[in-house]
Amino acid sequence: MTAPRLAVQSLSFYRQDRALVEDLSFALEPGELVGIIGPNGAGKSTLLKLLVDYHKPSQGSITLSGTPLAALGHRERARRISYMAQHSALALPFRVRDIIGLGAHSRLQGHLPTERALDQRVTELAEQLELTHLLERKLTELSGGENQLVQFARILMQQAPLMLLDEPTASLDIGHEAQLMNLLRRQCDRQHTALVALHNLNIAAVFCDRLLLIDKGRLIASGTPDQVITQANMAALYQQQVTVSKHPVTGTVTVLPIKQAPRPVPLHIHLIGGAGSTVALARWLLQRGVRVSGGIGHEQDSDTDFWAATGMAHSAVPAFAPIDQPAIEQAKALVESADLTIVCDFPIGAMNEGNLALAHYAQVLWLLEDDTEAAKQRFYSDRQAQAFAHLRHQGQTLTALAAIKQLSVRIAALTER
């Protein structure tokens, strides 16, 4: 087996006794596009600067295809790694064409490509990036976004197999952001490797093969975007200010900010339901800071997906499996500990009738029922209808609207305290 293109072993970097990077280990293979994500000040930029040998590590090792990074000369390193810093100086009015050409610096010694060949390559690159109209302009006249694209063109000019980019899309509009990431993707399809610090998590989820989640210099999680961008991880890092879900069109994980972070309300509500019946109410409650749990659902059901995506405590059984006694035993604790359990309006058959048994454990039970006529068709057999009728004695039956009204009053009272 050949050595990975980049291997990092127990890498640490201290400055004035403060650990900026601590005990990081990971490896990158050819063809991979890997994102580094994490909150501001997590150590993303510092890590990239260590990997390009701009900072010297305090501990640990960095190897490139088996060769220690520190053993490489400046030029040799630049032939293997290109690096795009977060900021680039803008004070002197260089022409865009010259700047992109500078990217070839490390390749220029020895077999020197002619001035003409270099110019040709710059022109080609500019066409690819749709920068042709900027080539004769001065760097100082460009907008922040244009400048970033020019710097990216310079990196591509360097043709190094490993590319390190620090927030390359920070001041790009969404169109150019996608353009740049697609170009990077294409480079990786040609067996280049890219490690990119990104603050836009959605971009990271869409384009990266793998993500490294870093906080306070430590590796918190690594894996596919689905494995790394979870509600639990995001909630821990971004103080519950974001919500994670799957995008219905692209199928990638999506992170959205939550408008005004709810202050947690000391209220635990358990929702029982299926076929999407709990989603609206669960979202409504979560947005108000109520602790919500759910179950028992079926895996791949829209309710269960929502509970998982939002990081709610929940229990579920495999798709098309009945809710049996062991599952009820497992879910019992959630229901018993809830201040209120709500059975939503959903069709009940043999597969999920166990939920009615579960509802018996509720401290306080609400049964949502919006249309008494339609309610007759909720049950596939009399057995379930009887079980439900039995529950009516234990709990209170009300419409969803009435439930929301009562809950509003209760949450308001709890919030004021």
Next chain:
Amino acid sequence: MTRIFRNSLLVTLVLSGPLLLLMYLALGAVALPVAELLSVLKYALLADVDTARELFPRTSAILLHIRLPRALAALLAGSSLAIAGAAMQGLFRNPLASPDILGISAGSSLGAVLAITTGTALLHPLVLPAYAIVGALLSAALIYALALRSGTGQQLLFVILAGLALSSLLTGATSAALLLAEQYEISQFIFWTMGGLEGRMWPHVLWPAPFLVLFGSLLIRLATALDLISLGEENAHGMGLDVEQTRRRTLILCSVVTALAIAIAGPIGFIGLMVPHLVRILFGPNHRLLLPLSACLGAWLVLAADLIGRILIAPHEIKVGIITAILGGSYFIFLIVRLQRQGKLA
């Protein structure tokens, strides 16, 4: 600006030099006939100075002993200060950096003055320039240390502020040293604070010339490195440049070149600031062109300034430093007005 215009401007600039030199040699308190002047130069170039002396005794005397060394001093000092300024501006990525503003000039003036006041300058002709170089290097080291201390974002601002402060401090020290010195003369004072070319003889000029040519060429060899560093040190590092080495080399070379120029002609102001700036506006910031052209234009400019100083109120002279200060000051006022009109800082 079109390429043709730029190229013709380039040719004009380079070619106007010899013409200017001829004017410089011919004009002055005593005007020399151009035909005689050319003959003397021809004989001198053929290493037949005796014939020239015989044929044109007056022209030969003035030309060979006064004007030629003085012209050479002007050319050397002008090109050195301008090239050092251009390199410093590239290194600090700031068009306001220069040996003057960063205190390197003041450091080397103080060194030279200390050599005079302590009397060590009399021991050997190389003592004074050595003091000047040490003074320049010490100031450069101080600025360098300060540049490394501050964070990347504010580095430049701190360097410029520190340079200004250091510059005032050292200029003050130079004045004090001169005032306390027994050999104190007002002309010395003006020479070491303002620069001048009067009384520059062959011994003043000949020994630093090869060093200046050598170090100047070494600076020009750093052109690509300076291009890279203008993108920021992190990016330059990423492109395979040894940033630390470039920084060290540039600062040392600039300090030495500045110190030698000052040993020849005193700290002639504004050349290091104004000339690269002008060249950048005309020909762009590419250092491979900027450094040699700055050297060229700096040489012509000091020559022209001294010519003006010599003929304006002849037989009295205005010191070259005064002329360049007036030129430089006016240039910057013009620049500020222009930038205000464009609404930006280029």
